[in-house]
Amino acid sequence: MPGHLDGWSPVQFSTRTRNPFARSRAASPAPGEGTPTEQTAPHPGVAASPTAAKGPRSGRARIVPVVAAATVLVLAGGTAAFAKAQKSVTLDVDGEVTHLSTFAGSVEGLLDDQDVRVGDRDVVSASGGLTExxxxxxxxxxxxxxxxxxTEKVVWTTxxxxxxxxxxxxxxxDSVALVASRSAAGGRPEMALDLTLHGPADVVVDGxxxxxxxxxxxxxxxxxxxxxxxSPLDRVSVRHGDSGRVQVVVNRVVVQDVTSTQAVPFASTTQPDPARYTDQxxxxxxxxxxxxxxxxxxxLVDGVETTRxxxxDQVTQAPVDEVVGVGTKTRPAAAPQAPAASTGTPVAAGGDADGLNWAALARCESGGNPTIVSGNGKYHGLYQFSVGTWQAVGGSGLPSQASADEQTARAKMLYNxxxxxQWPVCGKNLFS
Structure with a gap:
C-alpha cells in the first residue's frame, strides 16, 4: 500500500466502501429446499457459527465467505490508515495560534493547506513529516x-x-533603539513590528x-x-532604559535656515603723488x-545643534580698496635749526605769530594734550603735526615726544x- 506522504490516501477509498459489518439476508430458497437462514459476515478474527457450516454447500457458497473476509480485512486496514492520517496539530503564525485537525503528511503540506507563504528570511520551527x-x-x-x-540601519528581524x-x-x-517612522495620515509613529507595550513603560519627552x-x-x-x-519633524524611538523598563523617547527636532554675515577685508594700494615729498x-x-x-x-534635536x-555663501557687498598717495618729490636740505628739544631751550619764532591765541588752537586740535596721537597714527601733539611737516620746520623725532613749548614755537614758525x-578747521581760533 502506498505510504502516507504520497498523494494517494486510503481514507478516500474507505469512504466509498460499503460498511463491512452490515447485515445481509440470503436469497429465499426454492420450494422444498428448506427454511431461509440469516447470516452476519464475521468480523476478522472471529470464527463463524457452527450452524453456518451445516448442510451441503455449492462451490459458489464456499467462495462468498472468503471474499467477504477479504473485504473486511481491506476495509479494516483503510480505517486504520484513516485514523493514522488525520492528526491534531498547533500552528503559530506570527503569534496567532490555531489548533486544527489536518490530513497533511508534512509541515510543508500543512503550510500550503493553510495558505501560509514562507520567504527566504522567514523562520519555520520544523520541516518534513508531520506527527500527531x-x-x-x-x-x-x-x-x-x-x-x-x-547610527541608523535598516535590518531584518523575526x-x-x-x-x-x-x-x-x-x-x-552598546546603545540600541528602534526608530519609528511617521505615517502620512496624521503623522502617527509607526513601526513594522507590533509595538504593543506590555506592562509599565516610561515616556521621555521635553526633559x-x-x-x-x-x-x-x-x-x-x-x-x-x-x-x-x-510636530512634523519630531522623532520617536523605543529603547530599554537604565532600569530595564521600556522607554518611548520623543526627540523634538527643529530645522531652520540661519543667516550670518562676515566682514571681507579690503586691499590697500599706493599710487605716486608728485605734489608731495617722498616721505609724505x-x-x-x-x-x-x-x-x-x-x-x-x-x-536642532532637543535644543542641541546636530548638523549644519x-x-x-556669497559676497553681498564688495569691499572698497584703500588707495594711498606716496610723494615723489625730493625734499630740499633743511636749514640749521634751533637746539634740540632735549636741551630744554624753546624755539623762538617771533613775528606776527606771537600775538595769536595758540592755546585756543591747541584746544581745538588736540584738547590741549601735547602727547596725543591721532587714531591713524599720522598726526601728533598739541597742533596735530604730521611727521613730515614737523621735520619741515626743523623738528626731530615725533612731535608728540617734544615739549609743549617746542611744539608751540614750531607751530608759530609754520604760521609765519x-x-x-595749515589748520583748515581750527585755524580761526588763532584770532579769537
Whole structure:
C-alpha cells in the first residue's frame, strides 16, 4: 500500500466502501429446499457459527465467505490508515495560534493547506513529516530601522514585539533603539513590528519622564493618552532604559535656515603723488570692508545643534580698496635749526605769530594734550603735526615726544611760513 506522504490516501477509498459489518439476508430458497437462514459476515478474527457450516454447500457458497473476509480485512486496514492520517496539530503564525485537525503528511503540506507563504528570511520551527500533536511555529521577517550607537540601519528581524527586537540586537552595540517612522495620515509613529507595550513603560519627552500605567497599548495611543503632541519633524524611538523598563523617547527636532554675515577685508594700494615729498603719504581713498552673507540649514534635536549644512555663501557687498598717495618729490636740505628739544631751550619764532591765541588752537586740535596721537597714527601733539611737516620746520623725532613749548614755537614758525591755512578747521581760533 502506498505510504502516507504520497498523494494517494486510503481514507478516500474507505469512504466509498460499503460498511463491512452490515447485515445481509440470503436469497429465499426454492420450494422444498428448506427454511431461509440469516447470516452476519464475521468480523476478522472471529470464527463463524457452527450452524453456518451445516448442510451441503455449492462451490459458489464456499467462495462468498472468503471474499467477504477479504473485504473486511481491506476495509479494516483503510480505517486504520484513516485514523493514522488525520492528526491534531498547533500552528503559530506570527503569534496567532490555531489548533486544527489536518490530513497533511508534512509541515510543508500543512503550510500550503493553510495558505501560509514562507520567504527566504522567514523562520519555520520544523520541516518534513508531520506527527500527531506537532507544534509548528512560523515567524515572518520584517524590515525595521534600528539605531546602533547612534547610527541608523535598516535590518531584518523575526521578532514580534519591541522588547524581543531590542533583546535580539543588544549584542550588536552598546546603545540600541528602534526608530519609528511617521505615517502620512496624521503623522502617527509607526513601526513594522507590533509595538504593543506590555506592562509599565516610561515616556521621555521635553526633559521629563512620564510614567505610563500597566496596559497593553500601542505607542501612538500611549502618547495620545499622555497628551504628547508631535510636530512634523519630531522623532520617536523605543529603547530599554537604565532600569530595564521600556522607554518611548520623543526627540523634538527643529530645522531652520540661519543667516550670518562676515566682514571681507579690503586691499590697500599706493599710487605716486608728485605734489608731495617722498616721505609724505596721504589717503586718497578710504578702505571699506565688504560683507559676506552665509546661509546654513541647522538641525536642532532637543535644543542641541546636530548638523549644519551650507546652503549659500556669497559676497553681498564688495569691499572698497584703500588707495594711498606716496610723494615723489625730493625734499630740499633743511636749514640749521634751533637746539634740540632735549636741551630744554624753546624755539623762538617771533613775528606776527606771537600775538595769536595758540592755546585756543591747541584746544581745538588736540584738547590741549601735547602727547596725543591721532587714531591713524599720522598726526601728533598739541597742533596735530604730521611727521613730515614737523621735520619741515626743523623738528626731530615725533612731535608728540617734544615739549609743549617746542611744539608751540614750531607751530608759530609754520604760521609765519604758511599762515593759518595749515589748520583748515581750527585755524580761526588763532584770532579769537
Amino acid at each position: 500533536g506537532a507544534e509548528v511555529v512560523v515567524r515572518h521577517a520584517h524590515q525595521v530601522t534600528v539605531a546602533l550607537d547612534g 521578532a514580534l514585539t519591541a522588547d524581543e527586537a531590542l533583546d535580539s540586537f543588544a549584542s550588536r552595540a 521629563a519622564v512620564l510614567p505610563a500605567p500597566d496596559a497593553d497599548v500601542r505607542v501612538a495611543q500611549l502618547l495620545g493618552e499622555l497628551g504628547v503632541t508631535l 603719504r596721504r589717503t586718497l581713498t578710504v578702505g571699506v570692508p565688504g560683507v559676506r552673507t552665509v546661509t546654513e540649514t541647522v538641525t 549644512v551650507p546652503v549659500s 611760513r604758511s599762515g593759518a591755512g
